[in-house]
Amino acid sequence: MNTVEDLHVHTRISKDSKEDPEKYIVKAIERGIEYLGFSDHIDLDPKDKDFGFYRYEDARQSYIELKEKYNNGLSLFFATEVTYQNNIEKSIQNNLQGRPYDYIIGSIHRLEGYTISSPRGIQFFNGKDETTAYSIYFEEVDRMINTGFFDIVGHFDVLKRYGNSIYGTFNANRFEAIIVPLMKKIVAKNLVIEINSSGFRHKLSEQYPSNDILRMYRDCGGREITIGSDAHNASQFGVYMEETLKNALSIFDFNIVVFAQRKKIKLSRLSELLSKNKVGR
Numbered sequence: 389m390n391t392v393e394d395l396h397v398h399t400r401i402s403k404d405s406k407e408d409p410e411k412y413i414v415k416a417i418e419r420g421i422e423y424l425g426f427s428d429h430i431d432l433d434p435k436d437k438d439f440g441f442y443r444y445e446d447a448r449q450s451y452i453e454l455k456e457k458y459n460n461g462l463s464l465f466f467a468t469e470v471t472y473q474n475n476i477e478k479s480i481q482n483n484l485q486g487r488p489y490d491y492i493i494g495s496i497h498r499l500e501g502y503t504i505s506s507p508r509g510i511q512f513f514n515g516k517d518e519t520t521a522y523s524i525y526f527e528e529v530d531r532m533i534n535t536g537f538f539d540i541v542g543h544f545d546v547l548k549r550y551g552n553s554i555y556g557t558f559n560a561n562r563f564e565a566i567i568v569p570l571m572k573k574i575v576a577k578n579l580v581i582e583i584n585s586s587g588f589r590h591k592l593s594e595q596y597p598s599n600d601i602l603r604m605y606r607d608c609g610g611r612e613i614t615i616g617s618d619a620h621n622a623s624q625f626g627v628y629m630e631e632t633l634k635n636a637l638s639i640f641d642f643n644i645v646v647f648a649q650r651k652k653i654k655l656s657r658l659s660e661l662l663s664k665n666k667v668g669r
Contacts, residue, residue, distance in 0.1 A: 393655065394625065395614045413454060415625050424462055447468075467490050470494055472495065472496060513551065518551070543587075545560065545598060561600055581612075586618035595632040614647075637658045644658060
């Protein structure tokens with residue numbers, strides 16, 4: 389399925405990707421995708437094995453060269469996905485300040501020294517019941533939202549990637565008392581929730597965030613989303629997008645937005661996109 393945008397892809401600028409960024413551009417043009425954003429990882433925890441891999445100058449130069457080469461092919465955006473940790477907020481702020489990102493995705497990847505979005509972080513769950521583990525996670529999301537550093541909240545419920553195998557399928561309704569205030573705050577701060585198709589790729593049978601969380605977002609006044617595949621190689625680009633967007637549309641006809649120089653731009657409604665692709669609810 390073609391989509392109007394993919395604002396969450398990783399290239400060789402990220403430690404966990406070896407992909408040539410030009411391959412995404414070629415695929416995007418072939419598929420008629422109009423807006424593509426490179427959002428390579430910035431990891432600033434000195435104890436993280438990925439610490440220091442991101443090189444801003446290399447990322448910026450690569451983007452500039454590709455934007456000049458494909459200046460008529462599609463709209464290309466320079467962005468980043470930052471691993472938020474409350475104990476390194478100053479370092480995050482210093483690394484973002486003055487850099488001309490079109491948008492910044494804030495994501496939780498590490499808790500208590502463990503990379504919870506990776507198999508190597510499974511130890512985070514040791515000795516914790518489900519309520520404790522998810523509460524710790526959502527409290528960190530809350531701190532991330534409060535910083536004002538970010539435009540997009542990345543893969544909101546990513547803890548379920550490995551939490552599901554330990555506690556069973558994540559039921560967001562059990563954590564409604566925690567999640568709803570976060571959604572209200574996201575809306576009040578004019579942030580946007582990302583609809584991330586990689587949950588299907590991770591064998592979860594749903595996107596990030598779940599339909600239940602999207603329903604809470606809607607009920608709190610959330611009307612805007614961004615779309616991302618979270619691809620780490622070109623073969624993952626756009627995968628499971630149809631399932632993801634049909635799920636989102638079943639909750640609400642959200643506005644799809646993009647950011648340019650940290651300014652929000654409305655592109656279309658979900659129903660318009662799906663109608664264009666001739667797939668229904």
